Amino acid sequence: MMWKKLFVSSLMGLLLSTGIKPVMAGTVLENIAKSGVFNVGTPLNLVPYAYYNEENQLDGFSIDIVKLIHKQLEQELGRKIELNFVEVNSLQEGFPKMMTGEIDIACNTVFTWERDKHIDFTLRYTISGIRLLLPKGKIPSDTSFAKQKIGIPPQTFVRDAIKLAYPNAVFVEVASLQEGITALKDGKIDALGGDSILLDGLRQQVDKDGFEQFPPFTEPSLAQYGVACVVPENNSSFLNIANYSIAKMMEGYLVKDPEMTELFNKWIGANGVVDVVSEESIELFFKSNIVNHEQIPFPKQ
Structure with missing residues (x-):
């Protein structure tokens, strides 16, 4: 899900060593307007964010968020834009693709100060936390x-939170949650740490x-954070469109707009694909996220 922290020097070294040159000409919005294509980096097997459903269609909470951004892009640009999904399952895939313009946005990620040196984060579209399975x-x-x-999966914020909470445990690094669940089933580890969603x-x-x-959902998680999308740095016009789309979803959920409420509840909450975050936590999180932004009016129901 998440992108490991990467220093500028190592990132540029990776790009140069593979013969990849960062794209400098044109902003993300200019490139989308010119090409007519909105390229989204996404995993294809990450429930509930992005995965193939029973009808073999790419579906998920992040996919719905991207579709909101896509709709707003078409309104802003005044033209039809093709929505193109590019499979991205690792840091090594994601950063070079974003640097070269192959993808314009990627979601399901968590803010860290190190990551923020290289990419820009959108508003957060849900809250999650760290627990043990x-x-x-x-x-x-x-x-x-x-x-x-x-x-412990590769994400540093997961590792640090778990080591702080359980300093006397024995920590076993796993390359991914999928590798971790296999180790858990085989009895090689006693618990698997990670994002609760x-x-x-x-x-x-x-x-x-x-x-x-564990801890049970009646108790606080080991750490809490928002889940966001990321875009290339210094693309304020495109970032504004993404943020407006996410803020509109949150505002709609809070005022009980049917479309936005259904969109969110389909994935997160008592009747969603995952039920690990309370409605009260979501409402408080959304309110705290949009309080510093202009209200987006919805028709009264």
């Missing part, structure tokens, strides 16, 4: 997890009734 009924009586093996999506793909998360 364990086999059902296997939460230890000693919830300090002392000497328990906890699988992604962990629940993974649970549903692997074994709906075989796993549970």
Whole structure:
């Protein structure tokens, strides 16, 4: 899901070593207007954000967010724009594609100060947190997890939060959540750390009734954060369109606009694909996100 932190020198070294030169001519918005194509980097198997549904159509919460941005782009540019999805599953794929203009935006990511040196973040479109996934009924009586093996995916913010919460655990690095769930099923680790929304999506793909998360959802997660999209730096016009689209979704949800409420509730909440975030948390998060922005009016229902 998330992009590992990368220093400018190493990023540029990667690009130059592969013969890739950053695109400098034209802003993202100018390039979209000229080409008529909006290129979106996305994974294809990341429940609930972006995955193929039962009808074999690319679907997901982030896909719906991108479609809102796409609709706003067409309104702003006054023309039809093709929406093109480019598979992006890793940092090594994502950064070069964004630097060269192959993709204009990518979602499902979390702000870190290091990442912010190289890319710009949109408004956050949901809240999530860090928890542990364990086999059902296997939460230890000693919830300090002392000497328990906890699988840690590559994201530094996940690793740091888990190590701070459980300093006496044994930490086992895993290359991905998919590798981690395999290790968990095979008994090589006792718990798998990660983003609670992604962990629940993974649970549903692997074994709906075989796993549970800790801390329980009645308690705070180990860390909380917003989930956002990222765009190339210094593209304020394009970023404004993306932010307006996300703010409109949040505003619509808060005023109970049917379209925006249905869009969000389809994915997150009691009747959504994942039910790991309370309605109260979502409302508070949305209010805090849009309080510093101009209100977007919706017709009274």
